[in-house]
Amino acid sequence: MAMAMAKGLVASIYPSIGELTDNSDIVFWCTKPKDLKTAVTSDMPLRSDIVYVSIAAGISLTQIYSWIGEDSNEPETKIIQMMPNTPCLVGQGAAGFITSENISEAEVELFKRLMKSSFPVLERMKTIKELDATTGVAGSCPAYIFMVAEAIAEAGVKQGLTWDQSLRLTVQTIKGAAMLLEQSHEHPAVAKVRYEHAHSIF
CATH class of the missing domain: 1.10.3730.10 (ProC C-terminal domain-like)
Incomplete structure (x- = not known):
């Protein structure tokens, strides 16, 4: 089934997370909040040349960094926390996101280009408080x-x-x-x- 889906999406399948990350610039953790820790820690060791994106509601960058043993104020791993909404399923999503301090503008632009087809409105937030506000305005x-x-x-x-x-x-x-x-x-x-x-x- 995975092969059929990949063919329809013009996607590639890799037998392991390691091989997937070897061929990726951005990796998405698309899990429910309760499953995010397992997804993050199963990816370890995380790579500093890849941007990781979490869409799990309510799990902050600080929490994710604590799972991987990094200081959120001086991180090595590049992480984006995103709050999407369900209209993305029809290409009309609205979302807010926040980034770790070590992500470059070029990497942010790459992320935004990837999201553009599903999220016509994608707002970068400066603080976690602003991101939390998008839950009510867009997420819910x-x-x-x-x-x-x-x-x-x-x-x-x-x-x-x-x-x-x-x-x-x-x-x-x-x-x-x-x-x-x-x-x-x-x-x-x-x-x-x-x-x-x-x-x-x-």
Whole structure:
């Protein structure tokens, strides 16, 4: 199965982590938070010429460095901590990331180029506090939007629409509203007033 997936993705398969890292500039640790320590320590010894990227929520760079026995203030291993969101599955992700101090701008640009097709918005944060804030703004936000969509669609059904009709109208309206906001560069409060007046919503 792995071979079939690799062929479809124009990817390569390596029999060991060691051979994988020998042929990589960037390695992604794509695990659940509870499994990250195992993934990190199974990679050891980590290499100083590779950038490692963690997408595990809630696991800081300081924690990762403690697992590999390095000082996070003077690290040898280059690590990026990233907070992605699920719309990346359709090429519309938004994410924040923070880097260890020893990563070069060229390496950051390589990382951003790799992520561009899945994350049109990719913001570099300066502090872990800023990165944590992206969890609410981007990481968890799709669930909030889904809750809003569910409520609107159910309201449409109560007014006599079929579920499919109501959901299609709701989804397109959310997409359209997002595009209006993006292209107008207006503050959301301004856009809200403009359109609530246009449609007599009080």
